[in-house]
Amino acid sequence: MNARFPDWNIHVGAPHPFNAEAPLIDNGTARPTPVRYFDRSFMEAEWEQMWTKTWLLAGPASDLRDAGDFIRFDIATESFIVARTENGRLKAHYNVCPHRGSQLVLGDFGSADEFVCPFHNWRFALDGASTGVTDRQTFDPKVLCHDHNLTPVRCEEVAGLVFITMNDAAPPVREWLGPVADQLALYDIGSMNVIQHKQSDWAANWKGGVDAFYEIYHLHAVHPQTQGVMDDRTQIDLYPNGMSRQFVPFAQPSPRFPDQESVNPGIQMMLADAGINPATFAGTAQDSRAAIQQAKRVRAKAHGLDYDRFSDTQLSDSTIYGVFPNVQIGCHPEAVFLHRFLPHPDDPNQFTYDTCILFKHLDAPGYGPPAWMGLAPGTDTTGLTRPEIVRVPLGQPPELGEVLDQDSELLPVVQKGSRSRGFRGPLWSEQEARLRHFHTELDRYLEGGPHVQSRQDAKA
Numbered sequence: 001m002n003a004r005f006p007d008w009n010i011h012v013g014a015p016h017p018f019n020a021e022a023p024l025i026d027n028g029t030a031r032p033t034p035v036r037y038f039d040r041s042f043m044e045a046e047w048e049q050m051w052t053k054t055w056l057l058a059g060p061a062s063d064l065r066d067a068g069d070f071i072r073f074d075i076a077t078e079s080f081i082v083a084r085t086e087n088g089r090l091k092a093h094y095n096v097c098p099h100r101g102s103q104l105v106l107g108d109f110g111s112a113d114e115f116v117c118p119f120h121n122w123r124f125a126l127d128g129a130s131t132g133v134t135d136r137q138t139f140d141p142k143v144l145c146h147d148h149n150l151t152p153v154r155c156e157e158v159a160g161l162v163f164i165t166m167n168d169a170a171p172p173v174r175e176w177l178g179p180v181a182d183q184l185a186l187y188d189i190g191s192m193n194v195i196q197h198k199q200s201d202w203a204a205n206w207k208g209g210v211d212a213f214y215e216i217y218h219l220h221a222v223h224p225q226t227q228g229v230m231d232d233r234t235q236i237d238l239y240p241n242g243m244s245r246q247f248v249p250f251a252q253p254s255p256r257f258p259d260q261e262s263v264n265p266g267i268q269m270m271l272a273d274a275g276i277n278p279a280t281f282a283g284t285a286q287d288s289r290a291a292i293q294q295a296k297r298v299r300a301k302a303h304g305l306d307y308d309r310f311s312d313t314q315l316s317d318s319t320i321y322g323v324f325p326n327v328q329i330g331c332h333p334e335a336v337f338l339h340r341f342l343p344h345p346d347d348p349n350q351f352t353y354d355t356c357i358l359f360k361h362l363d364a365p366g367y368g369p370p371a372w373m374g375l376a377p378g379t380d381t382t383g384l385t386r387p388e389i390v391r392v393p394l395g396q397p398p399e400l401g402e403v404l405d406q407d408s409e410l411l412p413v414v415q416k417g418s419r420s421r422g423f424r425g426p427l428w429s430e431q432e433a434r435l436r437h438f439h440t441e442l443d444r445y446l447e448g449g450p451h452v453q454s455r456q457d458a459k460a
């Protein structure tokens with residue numbers, strides 16, 4: 001897709017339909033003003049024009065498998081409950097009691113027969129219907145003629161992920177996701193379980209977080225330790241509605257890295273992930289990526305896993321999706337790394353970085369989520385228990401592993417600089433094409449956007 005700069009387009013492997021490049025989307029060459037990173041009125045416009053109009057990833061479907069399962073999903077000033085009802089359908093509501101406005105659900109997730117307001121014990125079914133008003137006889141019937149069910153929002157599940165929207169006019173989520181929906185479905189995320197979930201507060205705008213994770217141009221500067229194991233020439237694909245994809249070749253040194261032959265410790269780690277003993281591996285660094293692809297196919301056959309649906313690239317590399325507005329999903333056949341960049345309710349200079357590792361247990365020696373995901377040692381990977389969310393407040397290192405901790409140190413530095421009168425806005429390279437695509441889509445919303453169409457208009 002990078003027609004202007006083909007040198008930065010790596011051939012991602014043998015031709016395979018999955019790897020097919022998306023048609024070019026030209027997002028121009030404009031330089032946006034930096035107010036988007038710190039201005040309160042910009043933050044408010046984002047809320048009114050974008051967050052309340054787009055689809056939002058509320059959580060993985062694995063948290064909502066059984067009737068009664070529920071999650072709380074908070075975004076900026078809002079909070080939602082998503083629940084699996086007795087008939088197996090998903091329902092989502094504002095997490096607010098219609099009586100006096102108290103929040104109903106205070107925990108992150110769980111299982112329940114009903115929701116009970118902590119203020120006066122009003123009761124609600126999983127589908128949001130009012131089932132009990134305490135001392136009903138003390139209300140004038142004309143008061144309770146007003147709707148006192150929970151206020152619903154739309155909720156749809158695609159590819160093992162649950163989305164909500166506050167916008168009745170939004171298209172169906174599958175249509176909105178476009179080609180990304182079917183590509184994500186290949187990973188069968190619905191059968192994986194959350195084995196690690198962390199949230200940390202960072203002193204930067206949420207878009208600073210998206211920006212940093214939507215490009216790998218900064219690896220050589222911020223994460224030089226990755227240069228021996230990741231090629232930073234990547235294929236980038238842009239899709240409609242702000243979606244994007246990027247292949248990051250793993251187990252292959254960057255051309256910036258001086259030693260192209262030695263099987264360095266990082267590559268050894270990736271070989272081990274594929275079940276190859278690094279001590280007996282006879283190849284060089286140039287052979288390791290293909291060896292990993294082969295070894296994973298052999299291992300999959302032995303364990304009855306269907307890897308025929310994956311291209312070679314998907315086996316060895318990180319296949320990364322950007323889901324507008326605030327999601328990045330790193331996909332591997334074994335595990336999926338879900339990142340969400342959650343805006344702060346009041347402060348444009350803060351966001352919460354939410355990460356989940358999803359994994360489907362397989363009883364095979366050495367089989368696990370890729371080591372680079374930084375799963376804490378001793379973590380239960382069976383999926384039998386859903387771990388609690390670990391929260392790290394502002395100012396403390398998030399302890400997400402060396403690479404992500406480096407990002408958490410840098411982003412506040414970028415945020416400070418972006419507020420300078422001397423900064424005139426970002427200048428994006430083709431390596432940062434996903435950033436331009438994301439900001440262009442955001443601007444579409446702010447300018448009146450795709451959401452003003454009714455669903456009928458959108459289909460016409």
Ligand SMILES: [Fe+2]
Pocket residue numbers: 212218222223403407
């Ligand atoms: Fe980074």
